């Protein structure tokens with residue numbers, strides 16, 4: 483399929499399943515080297531987009547790990563500090579542990595920065611960030627991204643877990659908006 487239609491928009495074929503899996507193999511090699519001696523790292527997969535990437539990535543991990551699926555919710559607090567973040571689904575203690583955030587894509591970095599700030603309130607030993615995709619031209623944060631699968635230009639993509647208004651998540655390959 484070279485072009486697909488989701489709702490009102492067309493998307494053209496962009497990254498093959500083979501390219502995705504090669505990128506995951508490279509990430510897995512790095513992570514196996516870095517994390518094999520850590521004591522039961524906790525992988526936090528950020529729903530919804532990272533579900534497919536997470537399933538493929540953790541099958542390549544050669545050490546024991548624990549996996550939780552989380553969502554980041556923002557809501558207005560009652561105090562003047564404004565926005566408060568909450569990690570939904572974090573049922574395991576992270577104190578003193580190596581935590582690996584598994585994200586589908588980092589764009590401006592706002593989401594990942596909030597997640598790391600919120601996690602740090604729980605006093606982990608260290609937080610590592612793993613993202614399949616990064617839009618480097620959009621990324622404005624100073625936070626170091628430990629594991630980046632593929633760098634892509636600033637364009638809206640779908641597939642391999644990523645959606646456009648709920649459609650496209652099941653696609654095994656990645657498509658980019660046809661403008």
Ligand code: 5GP
Pocket residue numbers: 531585586587588589590591592593594637638639640644645646
């Ligand atoms: P950030 O906070 O880094 O700007 O954005 C991160 C989140 O925005 C991702 O977790 C993802 O949900 C969404 N996002 C960013 N770029 C894209 C894209 O190209 N396609 C889709 N489907 N979602 C995106």
